[in-house]
Amino acid sequence: MLRISLLLILLFSITINSQNNAISNTEKLVYTASYNMSGILTDIAAVTMETNEVKTSKATLLRLKCTATTYSKWDNFFKIRDLYESYVNPKSLTPYLYNRDINEGSYYKNMKYTYNHKTKTVKTVEKKKNNLIKNKTVPINSNSKDIVATLYSIRLYDFSNMPVGTKKTLPIIFDREEIKGQITYLGKETITTAIGKKECYKLAIASSETDVLQGKNSNFLWLSADENKIPVYGKFKIPVGNGELKIKSASGLKN
Numbered sequence: 001m002l003r004i005s006l007l008l009i010l011l012f013s014i015t016i017n018s019q020n021n022a023i024s025n026t027e028k029l030v031y032t033a034s035y036n037m038s039g040i041l042t043d044i045a046a047v048t049m050e051t052n053e054v055k056t057s058k059a060t061l062l063r064l065k066c067t068a069t070t071y072s073k074w075d076n077f078f079k080i081r082d083l084y085e086s087y088v089n090p091k092s093l094t095p096y097l098y099n100r101d102i103n104e105g106s107y108y109k110n111m112k113y114t115y116n117h118k119t120k121t122v123k124t125v126e127k128k129k130n131n132l133i134k135n136k137t138v139p140i141n142s143n144s145k146d147i148v149a150t151l152y153s154i155r156l157y158d159f160s161n162m163p164v165g166t167k168k169t170l171p172i173i174f175d176r177e178e179i180k181g182q183i184t185y186l187g188k189e190t191i192t193t194a195i196g197k198k199e200c201y202k203l204a205i206a207s208s209e210t211d212v213l214q215g216k217n218s219n220f221l222w223l224s225a226d227e228n229k230i231p232v233y234g235k236f237k238i239p240v241g242n243g244e245l246k247i248k249s250a251s252g253l254k255n
Contacts (some may be wrong), residue, residue, distance in 0.1 A: 004156060006155055008158065011074075015030050016152050017071050019091055019092065019156070020090060020091050020092070020093055020156060021156070021227065021254070021255075022033040022155045022156060022227060022228050022229050022254060022255070023051060023093075023096070023152060023155060023228075023254060024051065024142070024252055024253060024254035025051050025052055025053040025062055025090065025180050026051065026052070026251075026252035027049075027051045027250075027251070027252045027253055027254070028048070028049070028050040028051075028249075028250070028251050028252050029045070029048070029049040029050070029230055029247065029249070030046065030047075030048050030216070030233070030247070030248045030249045031047040031048070031049075031066055031245050031246060031247050032045075032046065032047075032245070032246050032248050033045040033046070033047050033243065033244075033245050033246055034243050034244045034245070034246070035242075035243040036243055041243070041244065043071070044067070044070055044074050044243075045068055045069055045070045045071060045074070045080060045140075046071065046248075047062075047066070047245060048065075048066070048067050048069075049065070049066050049203040050065050050116065050122050051063060051064055051065070051252075052065075054087060054221075057227070058116055059089075060090065061087045061088060061089070061090065061096065061097075062087070062088050062089070062090040062093070063085060063086075063087055063115045064085060064086045064087075064088060064093075064148050064149065064152050065083070065084075065085045066083070066084040066085065066148055066151075067081075067082060067083050068081075068082040069081055069082075075239065078104070078105050079103070079104070079105060080103070080104050081103040081104075082101070082102050082103065082104065083099070083100070083101040083102075084099075084100050084101075084144050084147065084148045085098070085100075086097050086098045086099075086148035086149045086152075088143075088152075088178075093145075093149055093152055093153045093156065094117065094145075094149075095113075095115055095145050095146055095148075096114075096115050097112075097113065097114060097115070098111075098112065098113035098146040098148065098149070099111070099113075100112075100113075100114050100146075100147075106129075107129075108128065108129040108218055109127070109128050109129075110126070110127040110128075111124065111125070111126050111127075111175070111176075112124065112125045112126075113146060113173070115140075117142075117169075120139060120140055120142060121137050121138065121139055121140065122138050122140050122144075122173060123135070123136075123137050124136050124137070124176050124185075126137060126176070131197065133178065136176055138173070138176050138178075139179070140171070140173055140178060141171045141178065143171065144172065144173050145160060145172065145173070145174060146172070146173055146174075146190075147174055150170070150172050151231075154183075154223070155223065155228070155229040155230070155231075157229075159185060159201040159223070159225070159229070160225075162185045163185075164185060164186065164187040165184065165185065165186075166185045167182060167183065167184050167185075167186075168182065168183045168184075169181065169183075179207065180207075181205065181206070181207050182205070182206045182207070183203055183205055183206075184203065184204040184205075184206075185201065185203060185206070186202040186203065186204055186220075187201075187202060188200065188202065189202045189222065191222055191232070191233060192235060193232045193233060193246065193247050194246065194247060194248050194249070195232070195247055195248075195249065195250055198222075198223050198224050198225075198232050199225040199226075200222035200223055200226070200232060200233070201222070201223045201224075201225050201229070202220060202221075202222055203220065203221045203222075203223065204219065204220055205219045205220070205221060206219065218233065218235070218236070218237035218242070219234075219236050219237060220234065220235045221233075221234045222234070226255065227254070227255035228253050228254060228255050230247070230250055230253070231245075231247070232246075232247045233245065233246055233247065
């Protein structure tokens, strides 16, 4: 299946135990996702990442929401309406609930996670197009997070004090399994974006799962080298091709 969501570009980033000094509860980041079609890099979809505060009877959570939507002219070719969202502690970004709703062409899947950090388990409920529902509880490591909480958590890391060439690995729960990813910090690089020229932290990302990210020196991510550390550009290679993700606008930033 075609995967152009920002989430897969960022799938194997760093998760850390730190306090949130980078992400507000009003942030909205909009991206253009491009895919290589017959040798031509073509803008296909909009990817949006946004946050908001959610109050429950017991706590106040931060909702991290990511969506991918093909532009209307591509809907007849391959219609995508994907939603990923995680409900986390606003300070630590520890996840409590996760929802993934995938609509891509004729493919549909919904996955829900409920975390129990005391028992180090996640209760998962999977639903597919034929209404088949599967329930399963899976064990996790103490620092395991879903893909959404992971991609936001990388922005809490102090890259300014990280030596160039540093490699990090982490567990991520994805499709009811813990998978390992690797990040390599490559140093700073200044690039031109739709929101201006940005000095960035450049990261290489990789996965042992070849059905997600492929190739060596093929997947990179640039985070703004400021207090917000927003993703501004990404290059990726997946089983069905390669593409890019470019920031279009950013609003409601914390700093």
